[in-house]
Amino acid sequence: MKIMVLNGSPHKEGTTVHLLERFITGAKEAGNKIVRFDTAFLKVHPCMACNHCGNGDRPCVFADDMMRIYPELETADGVVLASPIYYFGLTAQLKSVIDRFYGIDKKLLAKPKKSVLITCAADPDREVFRGIIGTYERMLHYLPWEDCGRILAAGCADPEALNRTKYLEEAYHIGEQLR
Numbered sequence: 651m652k653i654m655v656l657n658g659s660p661h662k663e664g665t666t667v668h669l670l671e672r673f674i675t676g677a678k679e680a681g682n683k684i685v686r687f688d689t690a691f692l693k694v695h696p697c698m699a700c701n702h703c704g705n706g707d708r709p710c711v712f713a714d715d716m717m718r719i720y721p722e723l724e725t726a727d728g729v730v731l732a733s734p735i736y737y738f739g740l741t742a743q744l745k746s747v748i749d750r751f752y753g754i755d756k757k758l759l760a761k762p763k764k765s766v767l768i769t770c771a772a773d774p775d776r777e778v779f780r781g782i783i784g785t786y787e788r789m790l791h792y793l794p795w796e797d798c799g800r801i802l803a804a805g806c807a808d809p810e811a812l813n814r815t816k817y818l819e820e821a822y823h824i825g826e827q828l829r
């Protein structure tokens with residue numbers, strides 16, 4: 651399978667990256683091809699709702715880094731959404747990319763995909779993930795994509811905290827089971 655990883659963290663060696671790299675190791679061992687985009691280092695204009703795209707009939711008016719993401723997204727068999735919690739939700743960098751899915755909605759709705767959520771937060775209370783879980787579940791229901799696993803790393807303010815948990819191992823296993 652071709653799996654697209656969309657990383658929303660601006661930390662190049664942060665908690666999210668540690669988790670997604672374990673996921674990628676497992677997924678590659680299972681024979682999957684990975685295409686990764688670090689959204690914090692891309693130029694992606696927020697959707698302006700001009701509707702010029704017709705949800706996939708015409709190219710988006712913003713010829714930015716989404717032009718590299720769109721063809722990979724369209725053909726991917728799986729999509730991983732990876733983001734730290736920022737103020738109870740996804741980072742703005744990843745949200746901007748997801749909003750621009752709108753530009754090819756018709757094409758996305760035509761091809762089912764598998765999906766994985768990887769997220770982390772400083773707060774040890776798993777209620778901190780309520781918003782991101784809601785977004786993820788409604789997105790999957792709409793597209794419709796199949797949920798193939800979730801890493802919800804609570805109480806992990808930094809990568810060192812992961813070493814006291816099972817989340818890295820879980821990330822590896824979710825990757826390794828994707829095929």
Ligand SMILES: Cc1cc2nc3c(=O)[nH]c(=O)nc-3n(C[C@H](O)[C@H](O)[C@H](O)COP(=O)(O)O)c2cc1C
Pocket residue numbers: 659660661663664665666667733734735736737738739770771772773774778806807808809
């Ligand atoms: C702008 C900002 C907002 C944050 N908001 C929350 C929050 O609402 N709840 C929480 O538990 N942690 C919050 N955090 C902490 C991060 O989610 C946590 O440190 C995470 O491990 C960072 O992951 P990263 O290294 O991949 O960026 C926030 C961090 C930043 C920088």
